[in-house]
Amino acid sequence: MIPKGIVIGNRRLPDTPGVYLMKNAAGAILYIGQAGNLKRRVTSYFTRPQDERLERFVREIRRIDYRRTDTALEALILEAQLIKKFSPPWNVREKDDKSFLYVELTDEKFPRVLLARGRDEPHGARFGPFTAAASIREALRILRRIFPWSTHTPEQIERSSKPCFEYELGLCPGTCANRITKQEYLKNIKNIRLILEGKKKKTIAALTQEMRSASRRLEFEKAGTLRRQLFALQHIQDVALLTDSQPTPPRAKKGLPAAHFRIEGFDISNIFGASAVGSMVVFTDGEPDKREYRKFRIKTVHGAHDIAMLKEVFRRRFGHRPRTGGWPLPQLILVDGGAGQVNAAHTTLRAYQLRIPVVGIAKGSDRKKNEVFGKIPRGVELRTLVRVRDEAHRFAVRYHKTVRGRMFIDSRSMIQ
Known part of the structure; x- marks a missing residue:
């Protein structure tokens, strides 16, 4: 409330x-x-x-x-x-920050629609800043299905007799093979510009008028294309943009990166206790943030005790807390495992006086379905948590193989 x-x-x-x-x-x-x-x-x-x-x-x-x-x-x-x-203080990390994403319409005969960082030298009109990279990328995917644009450089335009693969998908209008005139192409770019300026209603009005004119001229194929664009624009299915279930405003402290909804996934990998390692992967706003991944070589546990190993990983992870200048706290913890692993997380969190939701996902007894332990927070999708679990497992196994390989090389050196 x-x-x-x-x-x-x-x-x-x-x-x-x-x-x-x-x-x-x-x-x-x-x-x-x-x-x-x-x-x-x-x-x-x-x-x-x-x-x-x-x-x-x-x-x-x-x-x-x-x-x-x-x-x-x-x-x-x-x-x-x-x-x-x-420029609200909790949105802008530094007044001269140049890391936000912008949409750029290039200054070319057949303009491209690109994503650029604020620090990059501009090559056309820019719109933004956009703070959620995954959302603006999805937005552009939606718009390109309605108003196709070219990704070809000026050197590639009209150089081929055969259109590119994206043309077959309906994403490229065919600039590569001279399938569209400059005038028609620029109409698409104009509509994209209007939408990026927040003028969707003006775009709809212009498309409606153009569709009626095409019908009067008996250009039924063109009128049909415009009608499909109108329908798509009026019925945008933008579920993939809904990151509203994962809020957290950016850091206000100068020089620190923005923080959105952070999920940390943990897993253990070993062979009968040997070469034991732990992994921590981070998903921010539903996407992997590999700069935040961490690896742990197990130091205090001997033998095949996965839960004890997981407790060690949690103790070391939560020793790096924001108040000590360490890692930001997550809004959700995901463990690869069942009730034992979830309880191990809760035990450590209580010791550090932290209240963070914990969810465990284990493969069922038949290894063909996912069993969930704990309550998934409202708005967080199970498929996202499965991705986090699988990535934590992949990262742990990869590190375990690296450690095991080093030990094998060391043992051979000792024998020789």
Whole structure:
């Protein structure tokens, strides 16, 4: 529940896509975020366990305003526009930060639609910043299915008699093989530009007028293409953009990276206790964050005691906490295993006075299905947790093989 002391714009939050603006007592904007479900996203800030830094942020909030949008895609674009306009302190990591993603329409005869970092030299019009890389990439995939664009460099344009593979998929309009005129291609780019400017209604109006004109001229094939674009634009299925179940505002401290919903996955790998290692993988907003992966060589456990090994890994991991300048805390812990592994995690968390949800996923007795131990937090998908489990297992096995290989080489050296 949202505390009573916080004022909600229009008194209640809707179950619809949109952008929310969190403000302090003076009315200054602290943070701007987007959601596929405003009520669920905003409420989660006050119902999920947070670390000290985020608790301080939540205590500052005194008012929450919002703006509705028709789709999560439009919410993503509106969020970028508002962040650029207001530069809220909990969105912007450093005032000169150049690591956010931007969408760039290149300055070329047949413009390309690219993703670029703020630090990169611009080569055309830019839109952004976009703070969620996975979301903007998915947004572009959705838009390209409606308005195909070319990824070919100027040197590759009109150089082939045969269209590329993306043309067969309906993603490239055929610039590579001279299948589209410059005039028609630029219409697609104009529509993409309008959408990135938050002008979807203007795009729909222009497409409707062009479709009617094509029908009057008896250009039925063109009218059919425009009708399909209109329908797709009005019925965007942007479920993949809904990261609203995984909120956490970025770090406000200068120089630190943004933190979103962080899942840490753990696994142990050994052969009858030999060459024992542990792994920690990190998924941020549902995607692997390999820079945050960690490996542990088991030091205190001898013999095949996987749960004791897991406890050692947890003790060493949670010895690196934010308050000591260490690793950020996760919003969810996933272990490869059952009740024993989940209990091992809870035991360690209690010792460190931490309250973080723990879920275990074990392959069933027939090794053909996944058995879940613990309660999966609302909004987190099982398929994401399975991916985390499988990645933790892969990473642990890989490290175990490396350690075992070194031991084998060392043993041969001793024999010789």
